[in-house]
Amino acid sequence: MTTLTREPARPAPAGPARNHWIPRLGGPVWLVWRQHRAAFWTLIGVTLIGVAVMVYLRGQMMDYLATQAPTSRRPGGLPPEFETYVDPLFSIGSYLSYIPILAGVLLGAPLIAGDLETGTAKLVTSQSVSRVRWLIVKLAVPAAMLALSTGVLTAVLTWWWHPVKGLSSGLIWTAFFSVTGVVPVAYALLTFTVGVAVGLLLRRTLVSMVVTLGIVVAIGFLWSELWRSLGHVMSVSTDKGVGPGAVRPELPTEAEQLGQGTYFLTSSGGRLDWTTCLDQIEDDRAHTACLESKHVIGWSIDYLPVSQMQTMQLLGAGIMLALAAGVATFVILWGRKRLL
Known part of the structure; x- marks a missing residue:
């Protein structure tokens, strides 16, 4: 009675261990x-x-x-x-x-x-x-x-x-x-x-x-x-006049001023360009009268807040x-x- 034997499998050669957790590009x-x-x-x-x-x-x-x-x-x-x-x-x-x-x-x-x-x-x-x-x-x-x-x-x-x-x-x-x-x-x-x-x-x-x-x-x-x-453009304005001694509006800290600068504010809530009555600015009385005729009551400035x-x-x-x-x-x- 013969016994058939199988040659045991040879172990795989040792090599560097793979780090399977490292992603590989392919x-x-x-x-x-x-x-x-x-x-x-x-x-x-x-x-x-x-x-x-x-x-x-x-x-x-x-x-x-x-x-x-x-x-x-x-x-x-x-x-x-x-x-x-x-x-x-x-x-x-x-x-x-x-x-x-x-x-x-x-x-x-x-x-x-x-x-x-x-x-x-x-x-x-x-x-x-x-x-x-x-x-x-x-x-x-x-x-x-x-x-x-x-x-x-x-x-x-x-x-x-x-x-x-x-x-x-x-x-x-x-x-x-x-x-x-x-x-x-x-x-x-x-x-x-x-x-x-x-x-x-x-x-x-x-x-x-x-x-x-x-x-x-x-x-x-x-x-x-x-x-x-x-x-969203915001505005700050005054209504104490624009003559001598009138204080212009102050912008909030770090605000970005927009537009051409300061506008004139009228009693109706409208705004006029700063060049309004500019041709009469050399004559204070004429300049004041011109602004009064247009019902100017103060200044207005547009700005963007840092917020x-x-x-x-x-x-x-x-x-x-x-x-x-x-x-x-x-x-x-x-x-x-x-x-x-």
Whole structure:
């Protein structure tokens, strides 16, 4: 009687243990990261350096404020040397205002235009990956990186500016409206998607970058002209006359004055332009008589209070994100049929 024996299985060679909890990129996500890894790592590096610089400069500013009397922490109450701490804050805020331009021109415009020029788009979509999936991943990965980087930078800038806002003329809220809060992230995503759309339509990297630059500059101009209209305009007025000794109305702290300046207020509640009776200003009696004939009783000024800043930022960001979503949808629908 024989006994059949089976040779025991050999144990698998020992190797480095895998960390299954570490996420691994694969498929189109890995391809997009691989294609643009230089830009992504640059974005990460710039973000880390920017955060480190702002944290250091904020620490210097707060150390200086700690040496000042609490009663001096009011608009105009700090010594002139405080401006040496204000200048870096204002400068870095100005630098961050270029993020939307860079996002559209350097990241958005070449994203698909470069693949169309080199033939990468044709190669990828000839595989098992559909055009729609490739376009979605192509948009989502850079957009996520851009939103994260911009959000971190602007959050640190907001943290730096918040304790000292309004303490200097260079720290008024209108100067930091577009570089703090949620606005910069939405703004960058809008210009990024616009750049992608331009690249998809023009299919040439350099031409797309130039055209995108012009469009982004135009968007910036429109935004600078229109963002104040997101707020609810308020007015402050007087009714004690406008003659010698009459006191003009005072705006609330940190309020942003709107319009041409001070208006004349009439007894009926109407307002007249400040140039009213200006041709008779050299003759006090004639000027006074002219204003009295128009029933002027005081002055009126329009303004936006600082308390509306956050609401205005949320509204502006919502509009930009809606536009960005619309442009991204256009890119996907257009590219699904006309990508190659």
